[in-house]
Amino acid sequence: MFICAFKPKRKHLVFGGLIMAAAICAVCLFSCKGESASVMKKANLSAATNEERVAFLEQFGWEVKAEAVQVKDVVIPAEFSDVYKKYNEIQTAQGFDLSDYHGKQVKQYAYAVTNYPGYEGEVRANLLVYAGNVIGGDICSLTLDGFMHGFKMPSQK
Template identity: 45%
Template sequence: MTISLHGKKQKLFFAAAAAVLAAAILFLVSAAGTGGGIAGETNQQRVAFLAQCGWQVEKEPVSAREVAIPREFSKVYQNYNALNQKAGFDLKKIAGKTCHQYVYRVTNYTSKDEVRATLLVCNGKIVGGDISTAALDGFMKPLREMKAGSSA
């Protein structure tokens, strides 16, 4: 059985097929993990990203260390991942990997408590983080709020 398409129908069919192919390619690229993403290898790139999110920070991090992202997420990590998903990140993409954690002091948050911006960087790309205080009645918020369907 063959299908014969002519004129407008043929053009419409090829346009639809091209759109499906483009969507599939975009899905595969975004599912590949940290291949694209937000540059965060240098301190300048990290500070610039935080500025794009609306956060002014001191020029140097107050701490930097390696952290292991678990393969299986505990309830705490599930909650932290949910917070990161609000910012367009998904820590499941880096489960089982070791990343760098950079903590910066935020200077433009109106609070009596010290507010910090934490960034997770894996393979030179920013893959997560948060804005938080260490106070007993403190808070933890996404780095930014993304619209539904957006990603980092």
């Protein structure tokens, strides 16, 4: 039986660890962000006025009625329930993260969508706005067994 042992120098271990960490960071930067997140980086997030909120939705191809059908104050919970964790998954997939707003009061603006592809029921665009900027939101149907997704327009079915 033949046994071979070696003891690497500490500086080689540190250097190897730094290279490995840099490689992991590079992989995360290029693969962890989805297409929707990169689209959101290019979007104008200004939402201080009704016109800016409507323009925000129009960036994604949505046509909405001119005025919000509902405006209310919402507090982002300090701790997310399972439901809120799932909702935040929709947000992170499109480049937002509501965990940055734990315990904060935000405005929710709901707009009636008039051009959802292939669907005739009522659809709402919900915007979460903090300090005049969109921090999240969704497009959803108003039926119990409906749908909810990010701002990206789905393809025609």
